[in-house]
Amino acid sequence: xxxxxxxxxxxxxxxMTVWEKMYLPAIAKGMSITLSHFFKKKPTINYPEETRPxxxxxxxxxILNRDEEGRENCxxxxxxxxxxxxxxxxxxxxxxxxxxxxxxxxxxxxxxxEINMLRCxxxxxxxxxxxxxxxxxxxxxxxxxxxREGFIYGKNDLLIPDPKKEPELYQKAVGERARKK
Amino acid sequence: MIQLAIDLAFVxxxxxxxxxxxxxxxxxxxxxxxxxxxxxxxxxxxxxxNRAGPFGxxxxxxxxxxxxxxxxxxPNASNKFLFILGPGLAMMTAMMTSAVIPWGKQIEIFGRxxxxxxxxxxxxxxxxxxxxxxxxxGIMIGGWASNNKFSLLAALRGASQMISYELAMxxxxxxxxxxxxxxxxxxxxxxxxxxxxxWNIVYQPLGFLIFIVCAFxxxxxxxxxxxxxxxxxxxxxxxxxxxxxxxxxxxxxxINMFMSSVLMATxxxxxxxxxxxxxxxxxxxxxxxxxxxxxxxxxxxxAAFFIFVFMWVRWTIPRFRYDQLMHLGWxxxxxxxxxxxxxxxxxVLIKENGWPF
Ligand code: SF4
Ligand code: SF4
Numbered sequence: 001x002x003x004x005x006x007x008x009x010x011x012x013x014x015x016m017t018v019w020e021k022m023y024l025p026a027i028a029k030g031m032s033i034t035l036s037h038f039f040k041k042k043p044t045i046n047y048p049e050e051t052r053p054x055x056x057x058x059x060x061x062x063i064l065n066r067d068e069e070g071r072e073n074c075x076x077x078x079x080x081x082x083x084x085x086x087x088x089x090x091x092x093x094x095x096x097x098x099x100x101x102x103x104x105x106x107x108x109x110x111x112x113x114e115i116n117m118l119r120c121x122x123x124x125x126x127x128x129x130x131x132x133x134x135x136x137x138x139x140x141x142x143x144x145x146x147x148r149e150g151f152i153y154g155k156n157d158l159l160i161p162d163p164k165k166e167p168e169l170y171q172k173a174v175g176e177r178a179r180k181k
Numbered sequence: 182m183i184q185l186a187i188d189l190a191f192v193x194x195x196x197x198x199x200x201x202x203x204x205x206x207x208x209x210x211x212x213x214x215x216x217x218x219x220x221x222x223x224x225x226x227x228x229x230x231n232r233a234g235p236f237g238x239x240x241x242x243x244x245x246x247x248x249x250x251x252x253x254x255x256p257n258a259s260n261k262f263l264f265i266l267g268p269g270l271a272m273m274t275a276m277m278t279s280a281v282i283p284w285g286k287q288i289e290i291f292g293r294x295x296x297x298x299x300x301x302x303x304x305x306x307x308x309x310x311x312x313x314x315x316x317x318x319g320i321m322i323g324g325w326a327s328n329n330k331f332s333l334l335a336a337l338r339g340a341s342q343m344i345s346y347e348l349a350m351x352x353x354x355x356x357x358x359x360x361x362x363x364x365x366x367x368x369x370x371x372x373x374x375x376x377x378x379x380w381n382i383v384y385q386p387l388g389f390l391i392f393i394v395c396a397f398x399x400x401x402x403x404x405x406x407x408x409x410x411x412x413x414x415x416x417x418x419x420x421x422x423x424x425x426x427x428x429x430x431x432x433x434x435x436i437n438m439f440m441s442s443v444l445m446a447t448x449x450x451x452x453x454x455x456x457x458x459x460x461x462x463x464x465x466x467x468x469x470x471x472x473x474x475x476x477x478x479x480x481x482x483x484a485a486f487f488i489f490v491f492m493w494v495r496w497t498i499p500r501f502r503y504d505q506l507m508h509l510g511w512x513x514x515x516x517x518x519x520x521x522x523x524x525x526x527x528x529v530l531i532k533e534n535g536w537p538f
Contacts, residue, residue, distance in 0.1 A: 027498060034224045034497045044228045 059122045059137040062115055062153070063160045063173055067105055070162040073134035074113065075106035083129035088119035106132070113158065117142040117151040138173065194295055202279050202299065210435035211241040213488055217435075220492040248428035256328060256421050263326035268422065268429035271319025275436035277312045281305040282443055283367045285453050285476040289469050297453075297473060298367060305366040306354060309444065310347070313399060317343045319433065320401075320408060324418035335417035338503065339408030342398055345510040346405075350395035352518035353388040356525040357448060360384055370452030380451040387521045389449045391514055393490075396441040398510070401434060403495040407503055442487035446480055453480040 019025060045052055054060070065073045076093035094111035096104045103109075124137050145151055161169035215230065215237065222229025230237035255264055285297035302308060317340050324336020360381065361369050373380050382389050398405040409417030419430040446452060453476035464472045501509065 027494075030497045031493060034493060037226055038220070038223045040226055042223070042226055042228050044226075046228075046231070 054139050058139055059124045060141045061138050062158055063136050063138045064113065064158045065134050065136055066160055066163060068163060070164040071103060071105040072109055073105055073132045074110045075108050075132050076110035079129045079131060080126035080135055083125045085123060085125060086119045086121045088116045089126060090114050113155045115153050115158065117153055118148065190293065195299060198299055203276060206276060206279055206436055206439055209439045210432055213435040213438060214244065215241050217492050221496050224496045248425050251424040253424040258328040260326040263322050267319055267323030267326055268426045270322060271316065271433040272429045274312050274316040274319060275433040275440065278309055278440040281308050281366055282447055283370050283452060284480060285473040287469060288473040301365060301367045304364045306364045310351060314347055320418050327421035329421050331414045332418050332420050335408045335414045339401060339418060342405060342407060342506060345507065346395040346398035349391055349510060349514035349518045352515065352522055353391040356388045356522045357381060357385055359525050359529050366447055370447055370454065373451040374454030380449065382449045385449065391518050393445060394514065396445060400437045400441055402491055404498040404501050405506060406500060407506060438488060438491050439484065442484040445487050446483035450483050453477060455479045
């Protein structure tokens, strides 16, 4: 028969030799292999203490951005929700009142903004769609939760800390990638 | 009156000894479960349990707590009395072996010399075999009382496996007994630790090999863990068990493992003998109690090594098929043990009577 590749190997069906029948040499060989693994360095990453380094383009949990003065960028235009292939984003718009200029950058803002992390496929299309630089995918992923409702992230989960009031937390949330911009 | 006082002290001494040895065995069994998972992890390039306490050292406690908290289920169709008796019997027979093992030479407390052995009966080995073969009842009764065909099948497997391997084990021991001429474990250890005496492994390498293989089979450890073959019998004879009754079965396995490790160390590796040191002269220089502690430690280390070997083999070798197991037991182990016995007998005879030709 013609071989398609030269990688195939015939099954070895020769009767066992006395040496092979004794089992013990084979067992000793196996045990030396397992023992050598015993002393090998373990590839385990102890998760909560150590974390796996993510690539700079990793798409993780979303953050809703603020500008330098700590105002929310999002104007509730809904482009992200339209762009989202998984239909994970819902929002409710509201109009900015007099005296709220220090809270919201635009005249219209999202009163409610929810992302269902169980639906989200972390494609990043919302980030690309946003005209206001308001949504980013960060470098963390959603922690586990006991309930499905726990995965629906509201505005207080998503909003980035205020750069004026909590500059350190803000820097941490911004992460490596956004800082370069 | 004096007679009575001495007896009371004797009873107290033995009671303390029994309590101590039982708690040590339980502790060792507890930490064997931890060690087993650590060894398994390390051999598979993992870390093993490391969350409960430093290095996961509280893991056995957590496991025990979990087992206690689990719901206690007794199947309706089971024989309730036997169902409860099964794990108890398994545990009891596992613990009973420790009675005749010498854990050290002697200690001196309050002017009394205390043997570190619960009972120095002159048929120690026979006693161990008797208790070991009773261990099969734990499995049999548990499997039968569950009224589950898989459990019954597993119990039958366990019983036939234990019986077949006990034969070879007994034969390999007979060769050892011919050498030592005594059934008492204490005498066997003393012969090995006497100055000029070698450990029995030197005289009986083949016997030891047979013994260790049979010990694996007796403890139902891989590669002979057919009674609890998860993929063919669901869970084996303890399938219907839950809560601490299951825990008892699993625990009994680890105690058995510890006991057979101690037995191997005692029979073939000099027992409590400290290697490369003359114990008698050490007693003179360091005092009896100190040496007894060292001896206990030495036995313990030997046993720990064998426990490690048990685990090492478990995570290396896959399970035997049932016919292979029987083939190995009846057609390989027993003839080998017989040959070993024959050779030993000839050598012993020649040694005693000189070359006859
Ligand atoms: S990352 Fe993709 S799936 Fe997730 S919310 Fe944004 S657009 Fe939707
Ligand atoms: S996040 Fe961006 S795209 Fe989405 S509603 Fe706000 S401004 Fe519009």
